[in-house]
Amino acid sequence: MENFYSVLISEWNRAMENLLQQYEIYAPIQTDETIDYEIIDADNISEAVYNIPKPTTPLKTFFLPVKENVTKPNQSEKTRIITGIPSCDLQALNILDEIYLDKEYQDSYYADKREKTILIGTSCFSIQEHCHCISYEVKPYPESVCDISLAEVGNKIHLKVFTKKGEGLINSLKKYATISKSPQIEIEEIELKQKKIENQLLENNRDLPDYKKTGELVEQAKDEIWQKYSSTCVSCGACATICPTCSCFLLVDKQGFEKVRQLDACQYPGFERVAGDEDPLHGLAKRFKNRYFCKYFWKPYKFNSITCTGCGRCIEACIGKINKNELFRELAQ
Amino acid sequence: MPDKTNIYKPIKAKLLEVITESPTIKTFVLEPEQDFSFKTGEFIELTVDGIGEAPFTPSSSPLETKKIEVTIMKTGYVTEYLHNMKPGATLGIRGPFGRGYPVEKFHDKEILVLGGGCGFAPIRSLLYNLMAVSDKLRKVTLCYGSKTPDECIYKPYVDELKNTPKFEVLRTVDEPDESWEESVGVATVLLDKVKIDIKNSIAVVCGPPVMMKFGTNKLLEMGYPEHDIYLSMEKNMSCGLGKCGHCMMGKYFVCKDGPVFTYDEIKDQPDIWS
Numbered sequence: 131m132e133n134f135y136s137v138l139i140s141e142w143n144r145a146m147e148n149l150l151q152q153y154e155i156y157a158p159i160q161t162d163e164t165i166d167y168e169i170i171d172a173d174n175i176s177e178a179v180y181n182i183p184k185p186t187t188p189l190k191t192f193f194l195p196v197k198e199n200v201t202k203p204n205q206s207e208k209t210r211i212i213t214g215i216p217s218c219d220l221q222a223l224n225i226l227d228e229i230y231l232d233k234e235y236q237d238s239y240y241a242d243k244r245e246k247t248i249l250i251g252t253s254c255f256s257i258q259e260h261c262h263c264i265s266y267e268v269k270p271y272p273e274s275v276c277d278i279s280l281a282e283v284g285n286k287i288h289l290k291v292f293t294k295k296g297e298g299l300i301n302s303l304k305k306y307a308t309i310s311k312s313p314q315i316e317i318e319e320i321e322l323k324q325k326k327i328e329n330q331l332l333e334n335n336r337d338l339p340d341y342k343k344t345g346e347l348v349e350q351a352k353d354e355i356w357q358k359y360s361s362t363c364v365s366c367g368a369c370a371t372i373c374p375t376c377s378c379f380l381l382v383d384k385q386g387f388e389k390v391r392q393l394d395a396c397q398y399p400g401f402e403r404v405a406g407d408e409d410p411l412h413g414l415a416k417r418f419k420n421r422y423f424c425k426y427f428w429k430p431y432k433f434n435s436i437t438c439t440g441c442g443r444c445i446e447a448c449i450g451k452i453n454k455n456e457l458f459r460e461l462a463q
Numbered sequence: 464m465p466d467k468t469n470i471y472k473p474i475k476a477k478l479l480e481v482i483t484e485s486p487t488i489k490t491f492v493l494e495p496e497q498d499f500s501f502k503t504g505e506f507i508e509l510t511v512d513g514i515g516e517a518p519f520t521p522s523s524s525p526l527e528t529k530k531i532e533v534t535i536m537k538t539g540y541v542t543e544y545l546h547n548m549k550p551g552a553t554l555g556i557r558g559p560f561g562r563g564y565p566v567e568k569f570h571d572k573e574i575l576v577l578g579g580g581c582g583f584a585p586i587r588s589l590l591y592n593l594m595a596v597s598d599k600l601r602k603v604t605l606c607y608g609s610k611t612p613d614e615c616i617y618k619p620y621v622d623e624l625k626n627t628p629k630f631e632v633l634r635t636v637d638e639p640d641e642s643w644e645e646s647v648g649v650a651t652v653l654l655d656k657v658k659i660d661i662k663n664s665i666a667v668v669c670g671p672p673v674m675m676k677f678g679t680n681k682l683l684e685m686g687y688p689e690h691d692i693y694l695s696m697e698k699n700m701s702c703g704l705g706k707c708g709h710c711m712m713g714k715y716f717v718c719k720d721g722p723v724f725t726y727d728e729i730k731d732q733p734d735i736w737s
Binding site (some may be wrong): 200201229230232233236237238376378379380381383384385386387389391394395401402403404405406408409410424425427428431432 | 466467469470472475478510511512513515516517539540541542555603672683690697698701702704705706707708709710711713714715723733734737
């Protein structure tokens with residue numbers, strides 16, 4: 131395949147080290163029990179781990195920081211390379227792009243960050259307990275959105291190029307490493323691993339309704355379902371904060387007519403409250419239900435992109451142990 | 464017009480005059496630092512520096528581009544600050560945002576306008592627009608309700624309307640005083656007094672949620688089709704751009720898809736009256 135390249139891991143690390151002069155690089159690194167995107171320097175470059183499921187933090191935080199002053203001139207940042215991104219996080223960027231790169235009202239801060247970032251996706255060669263991307267039309271390997279996808283097999287890194295931006299990076303890497311076309315047999319090995327994970331995901335999530343059915347199930351759910359599943363919810367908003375597609379925010383005013391875009395969540399009390407204290411989402415169960423309607427019923431009507439990529443972070447993050455897959459399984463019965 | 468390269472940055476506007484309309488409602492006359500045009504029913508985000516921002520539909524004529532008037536009831540944090548402001552102060556404006564009234568669809572029609580309380584603000588802007596195209600309209604009837612005679616706003620403008628050909632004004636108050644000579648009761652009581660050719664008419668409703676609800680129900684009873692009832696909805700519109708999510712009303716972002724909707728567009732969405 132003409133857009134498949136391979137490089138020895140040792141040379142890849144050396145090349146990335148050289149690229150540090152020009153780029154800010156992030157990669158998943160394991161610390162104790164956690165794997166998360168970390169900023170890379172010469173000391174930790176060899177600790178980057180690939181082909182693992184999602185890092186703890188969703189990719190959205192690179193483009194929508196928790197707080198950002200959106201009235202000051204854009205700070206010119208170094209171009210970033212974010213590597214080791216799983217497919218669930220990549221596909222989540224589609225809905226953010228639809229909202230923030232909207233032609234009528236483009237968010238120039240988001241657009242600038244998207245423009246100045248090179249995305250290197252990765253195929254998942256293992257899965258976590260709550261991974262269910264496959265049920266939501268997302269393959270466990272990158273098919274789009276990224277500039278390059280990466281797979282580590284044996285002592286090599288294989289790179290599949292998706293965009294011109296990706297091609298440009300391969301050319302930069304060639305200055306520091308020997309990059310050759312991947313042999314067909316190695317590509318087939320990667321595809322075999324991908325297929326194996328795909329089958330494992332299908333097997334693990336056999337009884338989970340697929341994305342196309344979720345809207346109808348949510349719409350028809352009785353109030354008892356929302357009461358039952360929200361009974362341990364404490365409105366902490368962790369589900370929305372950790373979600374790669376939830377992107378609601380509040381504009382906070384600062385002196386000098388400055389405004390700060392601060393991430394918000396419909397799970398917090400007062401999210402829809404207006405002056406005079408009318409509040410359509412006053413009750414906790416109502417806020418809980420709202421998030422499901424937003425994701426699976428209303429946004430799919432409004433946007434083309436999926437609004438849940440099956441990463442499972444909301445299940446892991448919930449201190450009330452609310453499992454949305456259990457909710458959907460019950461609805462599908 | 465505002466800088467489209469930064470959608471969050473307000474332009475500055477000088478507060479020229481503050482008009483007390485009622486004990487709780489004031490009109491703020493603003494002079495934006497650059498020409499500012501809007502279509503009637505579209506809204507702006509008004510910033511009190513360092514305090515907050517809130518959405519308001521201008522109450523002035525959409526034909527005026529040098530000055531803009533916003534009529535505001537003291538009802539929350541930002542509006543309390545606004546009510547204490549004096550001429551000469553600087554405010555911030557973003558917008559205009561959303562979808563306003565489709566005035567061209569009102570041509571050759573009788574227009575029934577039902578307003579309550581501070582809901583007269585967007586309606587006044589609409590009426591200015593309708594006055595400018597009155598040769599294309601059959602008739603405009605304004606039914607306006609407020610709590611007390613003191614709370615009736617735009618008194619000089621109402622007198623002007625009463626003397627304008629093709630325009631009729633009916634008013635009511637919940638609690639009359641001795642000098643009140645017009646109707647008594649909630650705004651919907653006025654609808655019983657209206658003589659209108661419903662088949663060739665459209666209705667516009669703007670006011671507090673409870674009035675919008677009962678007003679719409681009454682209009683439906685009178686025989687107005689759902690697609691001929693225009694409602695100006697009020698939600699927590701923070702960004703005004705269809706991004707922040709606060710004003711989501713079912714499948715709509717009120718800020719971008721509205722704030723003006725026909726009843727048939729929104730009747731199946733949740734919490735439309737709250």
